[in-house]
Amino acid sequence: MFVARSIAADHKDLIHDVSFDFHGRRMATCSSDQSVKVWDKSENGDWHCTASWKTHSGSVWRVTWAHPEFGQVLASCSFDRTAAVWEEIVGESNDKLRGQSHWVKRTTLVDSRTSVTDVKFAPKHMGLMLATCSADGIVRIYEAPDVMNLSQWSLQHEISCKLSCSCISWNPSSSRAHSPMIAVGSDDSSPNAMAKVQIFEYNENTRKYAKAETLMTVTDPVHDIAFAPNLGRSFHILAIATKDVRIFTLKPVRKELTSSGGPTKFEIHIVAQFDNHNSQVWRVSWNITGTVLASSGDDGCVRLWKANYMDNWKCTGILKGNGSPVNGNSQQGNSNPSLGSNIPNLQNSLNGSSSGRKHS
Amino acid sequence: MEELDGEPTVTLIPGVNSKKKQMCFDWGPGEMLVCETTFNKKENSETVPGCPFIYIIRKDIDVYSQILRKLFNESHGIFVGLQRIEEELTGKSRKAQLVRVSKNYRSVIRACMEEMHQAAVAAKDPASGRQFSSQVSILSAMELIWNLCEILFIEVAPAGPLLLHLLDWVRLHVCEVDSLLADVLGSENPSKHESFWNLVTILVLQGRLDEARQMLSKEADVSPSSAGMCRVLGDLMRTMPVLSPGNTQTLTELELKWQHWHEECERHLQDGTFASSPHLECLCKIMLGDEAALLEQKELLNNWYHFLVTRLLYSHPTVKPIDLHFYAQSSLDLFLGGESSPEPLDNILMAAFEFDIHQVIKECSIALSNWWFVAHLTDLLDHCKLLQSHNLYFGSNMREFLLLEYASGLFAHHSLWQLGVDYFDYCPELGRVSLELHIERIPLSTEQKALKVLRICEQRQMTEQVRSICKILAMKAVRNNRLGSALSWSIRAKDAAFATLVSDRWNQSLLALGGLLGSWEAQDCRSDLWARPCRFLRDYCERGCFSDLDLIDNLGPAMMLSDRLTFLGESLGSVPWTFGTVVGCGGGRCCLDFSRVFFLLSPNSKPHRALCARLCKAYFLVTFPINFKSKEKRCKSRLRIKKLPCPLYPDSPFTYCLICFIILRFLGNSLKGSWRLCSPFLINT
DSSP: OEEEEEEEOOOSSOEEEEEEOTTSSEEEEEETTSEEEEEEEOTTSOEEEEEEEEOOSSOEEEEEEOOGGGOSEEEEEETTSOEEEEEEEOOOHHHHHTTOOEEEEEEEEOOOSSOEEEEEEOOGGGOSEEEEEETTSEEEEEEOSOTTOTTOOEEEEEEEOSSOEEEEEEOOOOOTTSOOEEEEEEOOOOSSOOOOEEEEEEETTTTEEEEEEEOTTOOSOOOEEEEOOOTTOSSEEEEEESSSEEEEEEEEOOOOSTTBTBOOOEEEEEEEEEOTTSSOEEEEEEOTTSSEEEEEETTSEEEEEEEOTTSOEEEEEEEEEOOOOOOOTTOOTTOOOOTTOOOOHHHHHHHHHHHHTTOO | OOOOOOOOEEEEETTOOTTTOEEEEEEOSSEEEEEEEOOOSSSOOOOSOOOOEEEEEESOGGGGOHHHHHHHHHHHHHHHHHHTSOTTOOHHHHHHHHHHHHHHHHHHHHHHHHHHHHHHHHOSSHHHHHHHHHHHHHHHHHHHHHHHHIIIIIIOOOTTHHHHHHHHHHHHHOOHHHHHHHHHHHSSSGGGSTTHHHHHHHHHHTTOHHHHHHHHHHHHHHOHHHHHHHHHHHHHHHHOOOOOTTOOOOHHHHHHHHHHHHHHHHHHHHTTTTTTOHHHHHHHHHHTTOHHHHHHTHHHHOSHHHHHHHHHHHHOTTOOGGGHHHHHHHHHHHHHTTTSOOOHHHHHHHHHHTTOHHHHHHHHHHHOSSSHHHHHHHHHHHHTTOSTTOOOGGGOOHHHHHHHHHHHHHTTSTTTHHHHHHHHHTOTTTHHHHHHHHHTTSOOOSHHHHHHHHHHHHHTTOHHHHHHHHHHHHHHHHHTTOHHHHHHHHHHTTOHHHHHHHHHHHHHSOOOOHHHHOHHHHHHHHSTTSOOOOHHHHHHHHHSOOOOHHHHHHHGGGGGGSGGGOOHHHHTTTSSSOHHHHHHHHTTOOEEOHHHHHHHHOTTSOGGGSEEEEEETTEEEEEEEEEOGGGHHHHHHHHOOOOBOOSSOTTOSOOEEEEEEEEEEEEEOSSSEEEEEEEOOEEOO
16 A cells, blocks of 8 residues: 555545545545535546535535436535535536536435434435434435436435434345345443444335344444445445444344244354454445455554455554654645655565565 | 465555544545544544645555556466466376466566666666666566476476476576676686686586586686696586486486586595685585585575575485475575574575465565566466365455455556456456446546446446446436437436436427528427437537437437337338338348338338438438328327428428437448438437
8 A cells, every 4th residue: 555645635624524436536525614525536647626615504524425327416414413415517617617516405404403423325226315314313314216306305214223323334235135224333322331233124015124133242332334345245244333343244044934024134243353443443444345444443543454265354454644744734736646655564675685685 | 274464564644643633534446545534523623733635545556557567468468368278288288388378477577677677777866766676676586486486386397307497597587697707708818807716606506517617718728727627627517417308317327427426526625636726626615515615605696595506406406396395494594594584585485495385375465565476376376276275265266366356456547457357257256246346436537438348348248337337427428418428328228217317308408400400390399299409419500510429320229218219110000111110120220222211201201301411421310201190199199299280391281290300321422322320219209
């Protein structure tokens, strides 16, 4: 791993979330300065901020892209108790000339009475749907029935979790064998400890989400949760950020004929647990093939976890702050590429041993 | 089976203080985003300014190297060829083929090394020069390891030939001697050259005894006092029994002869034949395989594996493969002498001498920054049937594990991803699903690229990816108001609902057909009844050019998909050859006589009554006023059609309720040629 490029973010306050679009050609950032910025990668690889606008009247916690099948659509959620959906309008020639794009608010989702802590678009095969969760303990699922009209969103489901919610994750599996599923994590720190991860599954018959499982072993506050891409497996993999990094497998138990119609039951196994972050873990996220999990924690590092072919999970990489201040507030855009500054140490030692012995 | 693991690599993010802040991040298809943040919302974060940058983190730096790109490109061809080697080939022919493949891989590495070396020499600034040089030494180490693996695992050289291969291996990789040789021979008085004895010693150490003998004769020529000694040593060199490839003598014969020769050398040393010349005596000791004498030449030997091979040459020339590891280990220990500890390269070579393939691969994947080497070497060894007993993580084997890693790395690059496709294809377990996940993330920046991605998906029946890509393109086109393109993409995505949405949008915007088709159409266009505008018409009206020829060619009979866009065929059921059947049987690509098309569409009218407009060279838009009398009833009930008089043909006995746009392409020259129907689409309101 190496730092290929740096981009002056130019937010006036703390950045809470960064988000790549599906193709990795655009990104969005959100901040306590109540704004969202969108960045575009040009042909030569430079990143330019093409839009920056005030989105909420409070800190913006999360920003996320819809699948490009639905156009250029963003969702954001905020301390101001709302989530919002934004759509890019193909610019007037003036905007284009200035390299700016124009985003309009298509809807504000105002159902929550408390801070909206997470927002996630559903897997694309479910249509244009998004889920929000909030500190009042409710997961809300919205749908835009007409993809050409994003101003209409209907609240389809409200799932009460009874605990302040911090994070949600859709199960990405598009297999017909798997019903839509959403995992919810809670960072409720009240003393009467309860299990902090619940999994809800959509029931075709009742047309409602019902609780399928509760991960009883996770009792500490949970800050983030992520299903892995499915890769055609029959079981699911779920990563959890709590006081440590945990990876669970959820194997659907074959339904008995009598209990058909009820939610799927799962055999749940913990396959990895790492406390390398020393304290709280705040984010977990899978790479696109689900082979590497990244986690971010109180040690200030991002750690990468990968299973070898024996299914043993190991830390394979660490991104760590070097602590030295950057004296470049005046720096513009991406004028600080440090390409190739960071060849892995082991390679250096190999290289040292061979060049030292001059057999070239 | 051990794990493929090492210590995690640490990447430093400038400006982020990990003691005080945390990092938020996101995965992209080939890159990661990282940025400083504070997650704990409850504690009020300090107001000290944080790191103002967002960082893009990439995985494999080597993927972005211009020179290594050649390595990736050329080895891709070898890899694909190897996968196609016929399984039936057995025994010698198969082995010969695998050795040839291995040599091909090595020659690609060497070519790349050569180029990297040139780049290092030509580098303008010292930093990039150093970087190129370090790449040269990495490539050199790769080739060294690969070559040894080739000898031991692929060639599987037996006792006797084994040593010859190892000698070649050392000669190939310790090659400064050649420039030294040229240097000395080029000097006025070679035997007085300051490096003369070093050169002779190196030649002996490498077993290049003929050349050593020639050098000694030069010494003999100028120094009569030592001429006799030189001749004796030269004779010993000449008579040393060696296995030559074409020779039929058995190992036992060789061993006997060698023993005899060895004793003769020993006797000369005992008799003090060379006592008056320390140089010659030293050479004789080397030829006796004297360890102390060899170790005195550490400087010239460069490394322990050279020491090993020289030692074997002069003391165990018929070493068996199975005994190699013993000599290798003791050579390493003797050479390093406890002064330094083995480095990664040493461990890799040692593992090879121990015939521990898995250890070789494991150590290599730890020591090298990219997956190219381990993926290709492992694949080759797997084709040698050396890895089959090891079943790994969910059914996938190590070969596949490494190939997937390598291919994923290629997918991070804007053009190398195309090579990655083939690697995924040859991974039976997870190759397909990995390709599916990667390929849909390829940015569809140009239509050309999109078509390339689509072709790859279509060849592999990845229907969901094809659908999704077409849908993305359709959405993109709609957003840019390119409705014709949007329609064609959504038809290709088999997305009838979306096609209808697009065609509805046509309805909403009016086509400025006036200039093109005359007031007749323009008037009709304003009524709901008539045709909807499409992009190419509008483009033509606005810019006088025609931008989407490809799409028009691709529209074809798929227009049937949306029920809003059915063909005339359905409505003109009474006509024996309907438009629909023409399109249906010809796939929209049949050559038709223009007038015949017209006749099919409108049997009662005469060809000249069609409106024909040239859109651009060889493309014509034809608009037909269609007589719909016979179907009036049905249409009335369904569509509430008003009868409109045709302004162009006021006397026309027909009423028109349909209009048909056809794009015809004229193939051939203007005198002789045929009309090809490239877009027989009809708007049936």
